[in-house]
Amino acid sequence: MKKIVYMFAVLAVSVGVIAAESKPNVLFIAVDDLKPWLGCYDHPVVKTPNIDRLAASGTVFRNTYCQVALCGPSRMSVLTGLRPDTTGIYSMGSGWASQQIGAARERVPGLKTIPQYFKEHGYTSLGFGKVFDSRNTDKHQDAVSWSNKGGVRWDWNTDLYPLKPVGGGYQDPVTRKILDEAYKEVTRLKMEKPQRTAYLSTIEGARPVCEALDLPDEAYAEGNVMTAPALEVIRQHSKNGKPFFLAVGYYKPHLPFVAPKKYWDLYDPEEFEIEPVQVYPKDGVAVAETDYIEARGFHPVPEEGPIPEALQRHMLHGYAACVSYVDAQVGKLLQALEESGVADNTIICLWGDHGFHLGDKQVWGKHTNYEQATEAPLIISSPAIPGGVVEDAAMTELVDLFPTLCELAGLEAPEKTDGRSLAGIMRGEELDAGKSAISQYMRQDEELGSVMGWAMRTSRYRYVEWRRIVNDDGNVTWSGNVVGCELYDYKNDPNETRNLATSIEHRGVMTELQQEFDRVMPHLPDRSLDTCDH
Structure with missing residues (x-):
């Protein structure tokens, strides 16, 4: 474990024991498809000054792995503190692979989610964006978990195929016109996924893999649907004296790589090096390979065969732009905590739900057990623990978040969790480098x-x-x-x-x-x- 001194401003932290009568707030930031392409993970190109600022106040866990390289079951594991083999949730909530959270509660009596548990211990639990995946819960992302009756008001389809002016995905008028026409047919034929996606992929211009328009942050969901209401919650709830558990789930850098042009302008596409190994391992296992390459089906990515190097570099550029766009939103959250006077009494946890292949093995997506799909970033900042620490020896898992947040908040963790608290590692009290x-x-x-x-x-x-x-x-x-x-x-x-x-x-x-x-x-x-x- 190394103590790192960062050359930029550090969030105010208070070193000491959190008083029982002053429960810390929790800001819980989930980022979809985020691999460790961050400055605090020593990425040589990607610019993430705000997340790096968060890292300076906390602990950066360099060897963190998801339980499933797929958003729905990964999030269910994180938010219940239970492994897929415990809950029975291995995939998305459809067809034979479905195991909804209701079924998991039947299988594991007394199962609690993180926001539900904090709500039951005096917190106001609120969420915006993609926290759970609603395909594994009810349409409100498990309404029982949240303090407001509406749960988390978010439809993940909005980001890919928006039909409203404010929403999440494409904002190019030409693309939107093509989508509007296509959706008339989708509605007429009552298409469901994956039929709908396959149909849209056949229409040229309906699913561009990238978009870079000169628009404000609020033109897209990350700024409008996720950050803006979260900022208001911080401002309002910082005044009422009741602790809040605020979950903000960002959809980007999930495909398509759509972000305001100013974030694209941070980079020269020639800075990005394409993956040197774009084949599966020699003497590999066939079942380990995936047939589902997420980038295929987006224009102009070919449906099969090698992807041209120039297009790969363009997509790497797009992924980085999306990461920097999310980083800017994180910066707004951090600023709101500071301006509201609660930064020194707020635990902040930022995590990616899994990794993402960006061309290695010719894969653009997750859905594997390889390193690039399973390794995820994890940064935790606690007002009671000095920051600026990089933990690069211990093996950690996303399933560890539930007991960790409980210990940091002074709560006794649920009796049944499959993870372990990382608070001791953050304090430097233990280092179990041998853990797998x-x-x-x-x-x-x-x-x-x-x-x-x-x-x-x-x-x-x-x-x-x-x-x-x-x-x-x-x-x-x-x-x-x-x-x-x-x-x-x-x-x-x-x-x-x-x-x-x-x-x-x-x-x-x-x-x-x-x-x-x-x-x-x-x-x-x-x-x-x-x-x-x-």
Whole structure:
């Protein structure tokens, strides 16, 4: 763990014990598809001065991993403090993969969400934007979790396919006209996802992969739907003496890469280097690969085959512009806390729900168990703990957020959580560098049927075990039938160019990692069939 001195202004913090009669506020910032492309993670190009300012007041966790590289189940894991294998939520809330939060509450009696738990302990819990994914909850993003009856008023479709002048996505008049005409057909035929997306992808100009217009921040959802009402909450609730739990969920940098032109102007596209390895690992496992490349279907990304380098660089530019756009919104939130006089009594937690492939393995999206899809940024600032710390040794997980926020706020965490509090690490009291992080992904394979892959990340290695499962309309039963294994050594092969699971030289490493896997995954049956056995 390193103490870092940043060369810019630092948020005011108060070092000491938080008085019981003065509960700290909580600002909970979720950013969709945000990988660690941030200045405080030493990215050489991306400009994020406001998030870096937050980092200067808190702890930057450099080795944090999501539980599922997919927004819905990842957010459910974060917000319940429970792993997918506990809640049964592995995918989005549709079809056979559906396991809504109501079903999870039946499966886990007494299940609480973070905003619900804070609400029950005297907080006003409010949310704006994409906090949960509403496809895994009711349309109000789990109304019971929030203090206002309307829950979180946000429809994630608005950002991709806006039909109103204020909303989230495309603001180009030409694009909007094309979309308006297309939606007449969508409405007439009563299309549902994914049919709707497939249809829009066939219409030229309906889904441009990028947009850069000279518009104010408030022209898009990040400024209008998310930041503006959150600023008002901070101003109003900082005066009433009651602590608030405020969740703000930003949709960008999710595709399409749409942001005001001034954020594009921060960069020269030639600054961005395209990924050097755009193939899957040698000796890899076929089921580990994804058929779903999110960028395909956006114009002018080809539907198959290599993406031209100039277009890749343009998309990298767009992703960075979106990150800087979100960074500006974070800056407004921080400024509102300072101006309202509550910055020194507010816990701030900023996290990305998973990583994102930006061309490596020719993937533009998530939906894998590889490093680029599972690693996520995590920054936590607490008024009771000195900041400017970079934690680059301990392995941490997003499932750790629930118990961490409880301890920082002086609350006893729920009896049932699968994560651990990181507050001790923030205080420098403990450093469990040997801990591993677990991610997982479920696949439906034509030959193998339903398969689950569990990825265990240690400080050096990633061990992935793919097993057959029985999936009965979302009710998953695990098996000991191992159909594939992966092993990657990030010291010698950071780009995951070769799967070492069958390497004779790595027999000892495989044995050690399988033993550790069995230790941290005791709920899985013993291996009855192991295709990775040397």
